[in-house]
Amino acid sequence: MFIGCKRMKNVAHYANYALFKLSYAARRERVKIPLLEDPESYATSLKQSDGQQYLGYVAWGLNYLNMTGTGSEDKQELGRNVLQELVEANASRPEAYIALWQVDYKDNKD
């Protein structure tokens, strides 16, 4: 294993997060892309990876917040709680805060 492996794996985390967003966009537009998996798969992959569980939890928080249909209110509440706890527990990282801010902005802008 070469010395830059950890750095390369960090690159893979960023690519996975971008794929997570792409998967969401494709689902919303009902576009089928060969090889592209569900957003949940990418969120799980991030959560299980070494050193980047934080990003995985952010992705799962967003997953829950974007759920619709019956019983989705509880999941949305869970997603919000996950992001709030991430903000409190990781004060130096802005990702969860930005995600939460964005959700609140969308809910309250009108």
Added chain:
Amino acid sequence: MKFIRMAGSTDADLKPEIQRVNLFPKMSHQPDVGRPVPSKTKDLQDLLLYLLSGSYRLHSLVISDYEILKQLYQKAAQSNTYDSLFASGKNHFYMNDFEKARESLVGALKLRPDDPTCLIWLGVVNLYLGVRVSRQIRGMTNKMDTDYKTLVTTRDRIFGEACKLLSSKIETLLSQSGCL
């Protein structure tokens, strides 16, 4: 800021070390094929924050190095080196000009085909372009229109390219590096 203690000095003599920042690193016109390219974590972190903001219109949220990039771009815009093309791509992305951003990043990727940072940036620019085309499609009412079909084909192609850049190409790089 770091402080250097000179031999025989007291605490009062501590002097701050001035860190020189090289805004214009040495540029090369030669393609860097086969050379391991270090990833630029900061560039990727900026991109991640953009993605997290979730809005495809809100683009002045986190431009931490905009001024540096502006200087770099203005000085080197004509040189067609990797650094100038990458900086140009980022600046166009910040200004919501995704077509030009893609053009610049494709040029940068030709010079460094193994650069994971550039691959991810290009993938995300394609994602934004696809979302923009999707908006145009949603605004159209006549689904039998030729323009409608063209736009749907374009959107699918752009999303497909984004997926390829972000998945298979990155996987190939990881595999070549022995990380998989």
